[in-house]
Amino acid sequence: MNPVYWLAIAAAVIVVVVAAVLVVRSRGKALPPVEERQVLPPAAPARPTEPGELESQAPAEVAEPSTTTLDIPEAPASRLVRLRRRLAGSQNALARGLADLLSQDRIDAATWDDFETTLITSDLGVGPATELTTRLRQRLAVDGVVDPATAHAVLRQELIALVGPDLDRTVHTAGGQGPDGEDLPGVVLVVGVNGTGKTTTVGKLARVLVAEGRTVMLGAADTFRAAATEQLTTWGERVGVETVRGAEGADPASVAYTAVAAGRDSGVDVVLVDTAGRLHTKTGLMDELGKVKRVIEKVAPVTEVLLVLDATTGQNGLTQARTFAEVVDVTGIVLTKLDGSAKGGIVVQVQRELGVPVKLIGLGEGVDDLAPFDPAQFVDGVLGD
Ligand SMILES: Nc1nc2c(ncn2[C@@H]2O[C@H](COP(=O)(O)OP(=O)(O)O)[C@@H](O)[C@H]2O)c(=O)[nH]1
Ligand SMILES: [Mg+2]
Numbered sequence: 001m002n003p004v005y006w007l008a009i010a011a012a013v014i015v016v017v018v019a020a021v022l023v024v025r026s027r028g029k030a031l032p033p034v035e036e037r038q039v040l041p042p043a044a045p046a047r048p049t050e051p052g053e054l055e056s057q058a059p060a061e062v063a064e065p066s067t068t069t070l071d072i073p074e075a076p077a078s079r080l081v082r083l084r085r086r087l088a089g090s091q092n093a094l095a096r097g098l099a100d101l102l103s104q105d106r107i108d109a110a111t112w113d114d115f116e117t118t119l120i121t122s123d124l125g126v127g128p129a130t131e132l133t134t135r136l137r138q139r140l141a142v143d144g145v146v147d148p149a150t151a152h153a154v155l156r157q158e159l160i161a162l163v164g165p166d167l168d169r170t171v172h173t174a175g176g177q178g179p180d181g182e183d184l185p186g187v188v189l190v191v192g193v194n195g196t197g198k199t200t201t202v203g204k205l206a207r208v209l210v211a212e213g214r215t216v217m218l219g220a221a222d223t224f225r226a227a228a229t230e231q232l233t234t235w236g237e238r239v240g241v242e243t244v245r246g247a248e249g250a251d252p253a254s255v256a257y258t259a260v261a262a263g264r265d266s267g268v269d270v271v272l273v274d275t276a277g278r279l280h281t282k283t284g285l286m287d288e289l290g291k292v293k294r295v296i297e298k299v300a301p302v303t304e305v306l307l308v309l310d311a312t313t314g315q316n317g318l319t320q321a322r323t324f325a326e327v328v329d330v331t332g333i334v335l336t337k338l339d340g341s342a343k344g345g346i347v348v349q350v351q352r353e354l355g356v357p358v359k360l361i362g363l364g365e366g367v368d369d370l371a372p373f374d375p376a377q378f379v380d381g382v383l384g385d
Helices: 003-030 076-089 093-102 109-124 126-140 148-163 198-211 226-239 252-265 283-296 315-327 346-354 375-383
Strands: 061-063 186-191 216-221 242-245 270-275 304-310 332-336 358-362 370-372
Touching: 093 109, 093 148, 109 126, 109 346, 126 148, 126 346, 148 346, 148 375, 186 198, 186 252, 186 283, 198 216, 198 226, 198 270, 198 304, 198 332, 198 358, 198 370, 216 226, 216 252, 226 242, 242 252, 252 270, 252 283, 270 283, 283 315, 304 315, 304 346, 315 346, 332 346, 346 358
Parallel strands: 186 270, 186 304, 216 242, 216 270, 304 332, 332 358
Antiparallel strands: 061 242, 358 370
């Protein structure tokens, strides 16, 4: 037979084998390592809602976690390393301004002006940018000559001071005890405008808590879109936690109440309540958010109210933050999309604006892309250390 013919067959066989190997390998990569785990015992049935304040008594259902294999969240330590790398990799204005400054032999008034302008465009805010520049000029530019190593150390110190190393950044999830001595779950209410990353944050946070050995229940109080409930339930299933959900259009306060009551009755440690993205310009919707919190507190105190802000929205995000702070006592900020924003400076501005610390940061869409906010690590990331 024609050798060319045989060669063609051999080539085809090789292509098929190589393709098969590639497919198998890419599958292996796409799937996170899984491990068989005991699924949490199902919760006691949700108690019927009772407060007179509720308008619709839409029955909430509990979506039990599926019995498929569960993801095991990445350990916080390795997660932080990766997140820091990502932060350093984002071309942020703050990092650039600092690098420019450090690259000068002599720093004159014009260089300081440029530096200040760069800081302002990094979303640090005019006040903090001016303060930082003034502090650095005092400490560094005595004779106009800056030793890079000293400059770097001083910058690091001043930036950490600006971010606030002493603020309490714990996400409070420890529940107390009820009037009859029964254990109450910690309750985390997650609020913010649509699309900022609330549901994603609830999912990621549930993973962190589960990894720490806490038992968790989710409340899908975003009842405006069925898809929102599905999205949360999927997050829950992946780490083996239950999601209490209402029918589409059900009263969000009712679902939140049912979720927290179910959490208490089944003795979970923490209930995370996802809410709808309220249009902060609509007074009625904001009032409703206040109601969600009041109704939950008929069962258990809300231990943490996390306001989720998209770091890429800049000033607009700050306006949202102010409006939300008027209706609920925000106790912590989650700043999402820092990976894409290149605007690390917003951390400082938003904390000043609200007087509330940034507690968590989102640095990607991946399931483990949520990290506790640590000022020193954040600054090191920004400085590219
Ligand atoms: N790049 C990036 N995307 C994020 C982050 N957090 C959330 N997202 C994405 O933002 C979109 C909206 O998120 P979602 O949780 O549905 O927002 P919600 O409407 O506030 O509940 C989704 O595509 C998320 O994957 C983050 O930290 N970084
Ligand atoms: Mg959502």
